[in-house]
Structure formats: structure tokens, C-alpha cells
């Protein structure tokens with residue numbers, strides 16, 4: 001069914017195109033989920049327009065945020081795994097909780113996460129699931145009309161928490177079946193993300209074989225964690241005599257369609273490998289601070305030409321999923337190290353939009369407001385007392401990165417479909433969702449033993 005043409009007329013458009021154009025007095029025309037025209041506002045033309053007109057004189061229009069590392073399966077566990085370091089956090093809390101998921105608890109977890117992500121302006125995610133019931137995540141992604149690259153996580157060895165693993169064969173077979181069912185589903189909005197959890201929980205065979213399987217799924221992504229925690233790195237070194245990224249390289253895993261979450265502690269050689277293979281780094285500033293993992297030298301990575309984008313990671317290590325919080329932190333945490341001019345607002349805004357799209361090889365479809373791209377768009381209401389009242393270009397970026405919160409997110413559209421209006425989800429009743437999620441969590445806690 002063809003969708004009716006619409007025009008959105010905001011106060012300003014922050015395009016995130018190659019020239020970082022900020023357009024004032026312009027309108028964006030959308031048809032069939034795509035941006036078909038961006039034109040200077042012309043009242044005569046608009047008077048006779050044959051589609052619908054949405055006028056937002058107080059709002060700015062930005063591309064939807066792209067998060068390159070999330071775990072929808074963990075949203076239900078927010079506030080249940082605080083103040084721990086990574087390996088304890090996983091062993092004592094997260095693995096046992098994930099292991100207790102049923103289809104229904106995973107569904108509610110995904111629903112909570114998607115509702116929060118969309119109402120804070122995120123329209124695309126690279127998501128790592130848990131080991132069982134991944135269909136629930138895909139069903140919720142469809143229900144929320146989300147753009148996503150997602151997949152079950154693969155764990156075929158686990159010395160940290162024995163019950164949370166599958167046989168190598170089951171990992172690979174289920175992954176392949178899921179990829180066959182869901183890759184390029186929902187009109188291409190969903191792609192498969194092959195997701196071995198991390199080196200410590202995967203056999204060498206699994207890591208390599210996954211790369212082989214994904215060759216049959218064009219546009220898919222290899223998504224794993226790497227070099228997040230110093231103890232993790234020591235363990236990898238003990239096992240394989242190499243640094244984490246070096247080891248992944250020795251297996252042929254680094255490539256243009258590989259996204260590594262975290263990459264906090266890297267040797268010069270590893271940085272060189274990432275750059276030369278165009279492997280993508282998903283930077284997760286809140287999670288890295290909260291788990292005490294460290295601060296990745298992002299300004300150096302960018303200077304050296306390594307692809308960097310941003311993700312909130314899971315709710316229990318953040319504890320929120322808003323890109324606005326991540327952008328603010330991504331800028332602030334570098335300043336005591338690299339000085340106040342490092343990670344300026346415009347650079348960080350690009351990491352959250354077009355650089356995220358590039359990391360997923362979707363830059364021809366999303367990540368900026370340009371003719372021919374999908375209409376994944378966010379309207380932010382900036383006429384609030386906590387915002388700068390200056391309307392210079394610099395202040396617009398500054399408002400987004402340093403001052404704004406979820407309260408400024410007003411309308412959100414994915415491929416031409418409105419999914420959030422006046423800050424509220426159009427796809428679920430938020431209060432009802434919270435009540436149902438509480439019930440599911442109670443049941444899950446009853447069947448889980450944590451230390």
C-alpha cells in the first residue's frame with residue numbers, strides 16, 4: 001500500500017550530511033517511507049500541496065539515532081546488577097538472569113527496551129540477544145517497526161557460569177535457522193547480526209565458523225564484545241598468547257562488517273589492525289564507566305581513522321538507553337584527558353547518527369537527512385527553559401549534546417511511520433507495559449538463583 005505524501009516543516013534541519021548543513025526555512029517531503037525532496041519553504045507551493053503538512057515551528061528535525069551496541073534481553077534486569085566489575089557482573093547476575101528467560105519474559109524485556117529507545121530518539125540498533133527464545137526479540141522488533149540488526153548470542157563454553165551455554169552445534173544450527181527466517185525480514189528493516197558473546201565464552205571453532213555462515217547473508221554483521229576489561233584481556237592472553245583483537249584477527253574475523261563493542265584497552269598493533277581492516281568500534285561510555293572498565297581513547301581512534309559509533313549497551317550496566325545521555329558522556333569523559341576542545345558537540349552528534357549508519361554499512365539508507373534516504377526522523381522540542389535560547393548552529397548542536405534529555409524528544413518516525421508522538425509511544429501503552437514487566441520479573445526472580 002502506498003503511503004500518502006507528507007511534508008514536515010521544522011524550525012531547523014540538522015542534516016548530518018557531508019557538509020553538516022543546518023537548514024532553516026526548509027521543508028522535508030516524504031513518500032513511501034523515503035525522503036523525496038528537501039526544499040526551501042514556499043507558502044504558495046505548500047498552499048496547493050496534495051499531501052499532509054506537519055508544521056513544527058518550535059522543533060528541530062534530526063536523523064534518528066543509530067545505536068551500535070544494545071542488549072534488549074537485559075532491560076528487565078535494570079537495577080538488579082549494580083556496582084560490580086564486568087566478570088562478577090556477568091557471573092553473579094547477568095548470566096543467571098538471562099538463563100532464566102522464557103519467551104514471555106524476553107518479550108517484555110525487549111518491549112521495555114524498544115519503548116525507551118524510541119521515546120529517546122533511537123530508530124536503529126545493533127542488538128545482541130541471549131541464548132534462547134530469540135524469536136521473541138524479532139517479533140517485538142517487528143511490532144515496534146524498529147530498524148535493527150539483531151541476533152541470538154552464542155555461548156559454547158562458559159567457565160564463569162556453567163549452566164549458561166549450548167553445544168557448538170546447537171549454537172550454529174539455531175543461528176543459521178534464525179538468520180534464514182529473519183534476515184532482510186519486515187521489508188528489509190531487520191537484518192541478522194551474528195553474535196558470539198566474547199572470546200572467553202566461545203570456542204575458536206565457533207568464532208571461525210560463524211564468519212563462514214554469515215557469508216550467505218549479505219548485509220549481515222558480526223557483532224561481539226572485545227577488550228572491555230583488563231582481567232578479560234589477561235585471560236585471553238593466557239589462553240591464546242595474544243591480545244584480544246590480535247586473536248580475532250588471527251581467525252579472520254576483523255572486517256568491514258564486524259562491530260566490536262567497547263575496545264577500551266588496545267595496543268598500537270591492535271589499533272592498526274582495526275584501521276586496516278575497517279573493523280568498527282562501538283563505544284559505550286556509560287557502561288564503561290559504571291563497570292569501572294576504563295575510558296577508551298576515542299579522540300585518538302578517530303584521529304587514526306578507526307570507525308567509531310555509540311551504543312548504550314544493556315540497561316543493567318548503564319542504567320538507561322538514551323542516546324542523549326551517551327552523547328553527553330562521550331563528550332565529557334574525554335575532556336579531562338584530551339582537553340576541552342576534544343570531542344566537540346558536532347563530532348559526537350555525527351557518531352550518534354551518520355557514523356552509526358556507516359558502522360552498520362547502512363549509510364546509503366539512513367544516518368542523515370538527504371533525498372533518497374529512508375525517513376528515520378526525530379523532532380526535538382527545544383523551546384524549554386533548560387535549553388540555550390541562542391539559535392546559532394553551534395548552539396543547536398550544543399543543545400542536543402550537552403543540554404537535552406528525553407523530555408525534548410517529541411515525535412519519532414521510522415521509514416515514514418510515526419512511532420512516537422508528543423514523547424509517548426504510539427505502539428504500546430507504557431503504564432500497562434510496566435505493570436506486565438513487573439509481573440514477569442517476579443516470576444523470573446523466583447526461578448533464578450543468584451549469588
Ligand SMILES: [Zn+2]
Pocket residue numbers: 069070071225261313314
Ligand atoms: Zn554488551
